Amino acid sequence: MSYRKKHSPPKAAQQTLFPPAEVEYSNPGTVRTLSTSRLTSGLPYQRPVEQKNVDKLIRNWNSRELYPVIVSFRDGKFNVVDGQNRIAAMRQMAGGGDVIVPCMIYTGMTYEQEAELYAKLDKGKRPLTPRQHTKALVESGSDTKIMEIKCLVEDVGFVWALGEPTGEPFEIAPIRALTNAHQLLGGEAFARMLSLLAGAWQGTPNSLRASMLSGMALFVKTYEGDLSDRTFIRRMSAVSPEEIIRLGRIETDVGLRFARIILDKYNGGGAELPYRFKR
Numbered sequence: 001m002s003y004r005k006k007h008s009p010p011k012a013a014q015q016t017l018f019p020p021a022e023v024e025y026s027n028p029g030t031v032r033t034l035s036t037s038r039l040t041s042g043l044p045y046q047r048p049v050e051q052k053n054v055d056k057l058i059r060n061w062n063s064r065e066l067y068p069v070i071v072s073f074r075d076g077k078f079n080v081v082d083g084q085n086r087i088a089a090m091r092q093m094a095g096g097g098d099v100i101v102p103c104m105i106y107t108g109m110t111y112e113q114e115a116e117l118y119a120k121l122d123k124g125k126r127p128l129t130p131r132q133h134t135k136a137l138v139e140s141g142s143d144t145k146i147m148e149i150k151c152l153v154e155d156v157g158f159v160w161a162l163g164e165p166t167g168e169p170f171e172i173a174p175i176r177a178l179t180n181a182h183q184l185l186g187g188e189a190f191a192r193m194l195s196l197l198a199g200a201w202q203g204t205p206n207s208l209r210a211s212m213l214s215g216m217a218l219f220v221k222t223y224e225g226d227l228s229d230r231t232f233i234r235r236m237s238a239v240s241p242e243e244i245i246r247l248g249r250i251e252t253d254v255g256l257r258f259a260r261i262i263l264d265k266y267n268g269g270g271a272e273l274p275y276r277f278k279r
Helices: 051-059 084-093 111-123 130-140 144-156 176-185 187-201 210-223 229-236 241-248 254-269
Strands: 030-035 069-074 077-082 100-107
Touching (some): 051 084, 077 084, 130 144, 144 176, 144 187, 176 187, 176 210, 210 241, 210 254
Antiparallel strands (some): 030 100, 069 077
16 A cells, blocks of 8 residues: 555645745744645755654654644745655655645744754754754854854864764864863864864864864863963874874773873973873
């Protein structure tokens, strides 16, 4: 039995009610039905549609529980803010063709406001991964801390990989380690840490692991007043990140163990910086 026969979209969704093009939608939203052919989805702030979630929706489909897709009418397009999986499920049940779906349509929203609304709506569902949540915040521009981190990362020449990491040089993939480093150091020292990383290891992927970022943040926080950037880059460029990672596996506290190793390597030409770590 095909999905079309076993499951069918709700009656309300089967009615072909196309609102005239001249209709102007206004907040707090107007309920209308639209063909999926008129809906634009897959915007950068959204998590991608996953087939396993679509299949689960189809298995548990209940037409009486269908609630409207959240849509933003902007620049002549109906942008799906929330409801991509539901749309994919209804289309699959209809044999892959377009279907008519109930929509709650808002107007007057900017792209950034859409991204912010998406993050708020999605918070109550399956949690976004740190990468997905951060990407939504970047697209919305609503979180000043996240936007500062992004700007500082790019100013030094790095790329913050908020999509799927590629493993290319100068691409920073960790989310929590980077945001924690910014919280620990503040903007100026955080930018200095990134410059030291870039100068010593030229953006090699292993130098930008979460453990390395945590260790560098603690090291810079502890010695920022006594640290010579020039000396750090000269000495640490002679030490491979792989060696630090190998030695760092000995202790349990990630940040502390990597900070200790960085201190030891920095002091390789002479004990210039005393041991000051408090944990």
